[in-house]
Amino acid sequence: MAWYYRPFSSTLNQDNDISLPSPEAVAEILPDKQMLLYEQAAAPADSDMDDVDMLRRTQDVTRFHLDQELDNYRTAMKKMADDILSLRRHVASLEAENSTLRRNLSMHEEVGRTLLNDVDVDVMTKVEIVDRIVALKHKLAAGTVEMSRMKDRVQQLQNELIRKNDREKDLVMLQRAHQQQQTVLRKYQEKITKMKALEDTVRQQERVIEKMERMLEEKVPETARTSDSVSKEFYSTLLTENMRLREELSRAHYRSSPIILQQQALPDMFSTNSEKLSLLAKVEKAQGRIRVLESQLEESARKWGREKQDLSTRLLEQEHGFGRSSSTILHDFSLVSDMPAVPGNPQAGLTQLQSNSSHTQLLSCSPSCHGHCTSGWCRNHVTGL
Incomplete structure (x- = not known):
């Protein structure tokens, strides 16, 4: 006897005659x-x-x-x-x-x-x-x-x-x-x-x-042997050049300090017009000398920066296996003696340059120049000028 649920309709009657499968x-x-x-x-x-x-x-x-x-x-x-x-x-x-x-x-x-x-x-x-x-x-x-x-x-x-x-x-x-x-x-x-x-x-x-690793392992040792000696020489020359320029800047800074004090005391010491005119002439002469020294220093810094950048790129090429002979690397290399010498007697007037020379730093030329610098360095890269 089975009962079935009929949704939304009346109740169902009992099913006695037909045998149907169970709901489960x-x-x-x-x-x-x-x-x-x-x-x-x-x-x-x-x-x-x-x-x-x-x-x-x-x-x-x-x-x-x-x-x-x-x-x-x-x-x-x-x-x-x-x-x-x-x-x-x-x-x-x-x-x-x-x-x-x-x-x-x-x-x-x-x-x-x-x-x-x-x-x-x-x-x-x-x-x-x-x-x-x-x-x-x-x-x-x-x-x-x-x-x-x-x-x-x-x-x-x-x-x-x-x-x-x-x-x-x-x-x-x-x-x-x-x-x-x-x-x-x-x-x-x-x-x-x-x-x-x-x-x-x-x-x-x-x-x-x-x-690729096996090919690099086969090729890299051959280039590394030839580039080690050249890279050491370049690195030593760059260090000596950097030390020389730093010494020149420090000497110019020490020589300019008494001149600054003397120029600050000039208006109190002299009172006549002739003395004032002579002092103004000296000041103009000192300013011209300062401009010449600045231009010479910038030229030397640019030339040194260009050489340093060229040498660093060549060193990177040698380290990464881009073959260049030693003759091509040393072709444009200039010695320390080729650098333009700083003129003597800088005490006539280095007022603005020498007062900030302690903060002057020489930086390598950045890729933002895109190779348009005349000497490898820009004035923007010499901070403190």
Whole structure:
């Protein structure tokens, strides 16, 4: 005895004649719901197992479980489709039986009406009338019983139709879930193919890198042997030139300090016009001398900066293996004696230059010049001027 729930309708009658599958049939067919995507494979005994092998193993386990679950869904959907087809056939047979019963009932009613119409009540005796009434009551009772049975049958058919619709909805949901799982499976397969392609490209790049490293190891020692001696000489000459320029700047700074004090005290010591004119002439002469010294210092600094930049670039080329012979490196190299000498007697006036000479720093030419400097140095790179 089974009861079925009919949503948005009246209560259902009991089903005694037809044996249908239980409502838990699909749940019994399907496996237990598990989080297969998050199921981890057994941990390997070796701690040094490669990550790629572990990833492949987890992918194989996930794929196996997905295939197994898809097979279970396929079998469940096949069984459900068979049940739906059998129910449809059964419903068709019941509808045919219902139509035949309705036809029989209509025929019996028509026969009773014809009998009542044919018989003349005035001719019949009282006993015949009573017998006829009793027979009609029996026929009426049988007709009511048959009608109730047919109503129950119709109710059962309606319940079966409702269950069939529910089964169809479940089938549609299972089909959607199956399609979603197929899309997920295709995405995983695409990811696996992409990972394999990436692994192949990584292996190829590793082979290329190894070949390039071997080629560099073969070529670099030959160039390094020739460039070590030349680089040491260049570095020593650059250091000596830098030291010489720093000493010249420090000497100019020490010589300019008494001149600054003397110029500050001049207005208080002399009062006549002739003395003032002579002092102004001396000041102008000192300023001209300062300008000449500044220009000479800038020229020497530019030339030294250009040579330093050229030598540093050549050293970098030698260190990175760009071949240049030693003759080309020493072609434009100038010695310390070729530098323009600072004129003697700088005490006549180095007011502005020597007051800030302690803060003067010589910097290498930056790439912002783009090779447009006449001597490798810019005035902007000599800070403190």
